[in-house]
Amino acid sequence: MSVLKPPENIIRRFCSHAESAEITTLGQGNINDTFLVHAKEKSFVLQRINTQVFPDPQILIDNLHHLSQHLSSLKATTKQRWEDATLIPALDGSSSVCDREGSIWRALTYVEGSICFSHATTLLQAEQTGWALGHFHKRLIGLDAEKMKIPLPGFHCLGNYLEQYERLKGERREGNSPEIAFCQQIIQDQREGALILEKTVSKKKYPARLSHGDPKIANVLFDKQNSLAISLIDLDTVGPGLLQHDIGDCLRSVCNRGGEESSDKATFDLTFCEATLSGYFKAAEAFLLSGESELIYNGIQAITYELGLRFFTDYLRGGLYFKSNTPEDTLRKAQVQFTLLLDIIAKEDTIRKLTLQLSK
Template sequence: MTEELKTQNTDNLFAIAKQFTLQGKVTDVQSLGSGNINDTFLVSLDSPEEQHFVLQRINTQVFRQPQLIMQNMRTFTEHIHKRLQNASLSRRWEVPRVLLTKDAQDHWRDADGEQRVGRVPRLEATANPEGSFWRAISFIEGAQSFDTMHDKSHAQEIGYALGMFHNLISDLPPEKLADTLEGFHITPLYLQHYEQVLAKTSPRQSPEVNYCLQFVSDRTNVAHVLENAKATGNLPLRLMHGDPKINNVMFDTVTQQAVSVIDLDTVKPGLVHYDIGDCLRSGCNLAGEETEQWESVSFDTDLCQGILQGYLSVAKAFLTENDYAYIYDAIRLIAFELGLRFFTDYLAGNVYFKVKHSEHNLARALVQFQLTQSIESQETTIRNIIQDMK
């Protein structure tokens, strides 16, 4: 959360929340979550029908066409709601709804923002509430998320959640959604950007920086594996979530079953393998992404087995033989890719991810690179797990 928004006038936040209030009165607005991109608030209402909703300010430095994000979200959430109405699920499953303003719009801009529609916002716009792009989505009541995995049954629920999400959008043609983040999860492009940044900077020499430099240099060939498979037709274009880390899965606070997948800004055409890899990358690192003890980070193969069991219990219906063949590559690639992105941002001066200190992205990169190394050292075990579940 930016310091400017921490101290932002409470009345202003209340006024923004009221734009989306069709019933009830806004009683409170509090900061919510710890996302690295958007600024998120929980709005409380005195309405008996809906007691809370989520208010977000979209980071238009990351999402340059926020209107397309909302168009996508309305398209696939409406599709999922129709699927759920016609399904006879034996357990709870929800998808967040897009809430409209009083004039039936799916977002709201202040006067300054309206003047800048269609233009690239100033860099400082991300820290300035004037000219912001706001949206509201329904809140999943009686649910919570976790930053790390608890046990294997928890892992199975994480996998089930991703499988359910993929299943519910598997019959929605990819061309129905706009690509709101061109180049996102295209690892060769991240590698190219890294090389451009590196050519323009003189990184501070340290054992950690030198380790990262060598780590990337030794794995440049890894970056192309999934994009090559897509180009040759071995992996089909589908719809993907884009950011299925474990804290984007909501669990029922009573049953402890997964009930929703949230953070839907990155849903777009792509490879489901990016989601599978990212889910396993984030779920099987018990130390978490923000640990300072990076050398102790490891990939837990028992949790890997649990996630894949849960995922395949729902996703077997649409996966192909080739899909299974590339699951290991996806797990290794996404850990490497995220480490590469963190390290690149560190070299560039921390311009993309929010940081708490100047070395934060370097520390994050070290965690992901250590995780990548742990995945590589257990390749045979991971491939055997995948093979046994086919």
């Protein structure tokens, strides 16, 4: 359940002047409750971890601790302003604190002078979102993957989500609305195509990679002064994963010009796709192997299908995972992703050609 305001005793654990701190809700994340705290001595982001989603929040805290140590040890590698989001310890040095209800709170650095967008409206935003992801991927080099535990078992494992969906067959709601029928049909028809990425990677040997896990445009911070990307946030899902999922999710969110709410406007913009890929490869340079680059289209296909499936499964469960006003909101989000998926599939040849040209 969301909270309207963090308890003052929690704020006191992170700053000395809690009584005069200004607190505002920050962002529109689907999972955690996030607040911006403007205190006398500093400003910081304060989050309550959603334990319904993350049953073992200590894994998140430990992962972020290791990630923060790694990122803080790196020197600047670009002339463009860049600020990593890192963990801020409480005044007693602890990485997180627990309130009277048992909720876990943690503090993160706040990037001053930043702004974020729910969807891209300019080619510069598209290019910079791709650049931010490529830059972040390179900054993960050297981080010991063995230190990073999986906070969500089965995360970005399509087979896992399909099993959950199949188990719900006997629990589905009554009714044959066109919206429900549409989602069911897409899940059935596009299943094999969406599984190509996982099946292909499982047969080939690629180097172990760390990924962001949720690099949608809403998790990129832009400089208010020059509109350039300056940070990539929401690091709870950083861990071992497929880079194609990351790149695919980045493209999925940027290139859907209609945003996440309207299925009528959900289309995949090829001009924005070219800009995003250009930005990514500019920052990542030779980070990806040729075989990995060839699977980027399959990453877009897989992650869009996966997200639609997860939204629809959550709708069938009554909206337990994603924040929403009603389960029908989650159903609508599933429709958006599946409508977008059909457009992505229709544009496969062009997307593959763009990827091949820009990855050279």
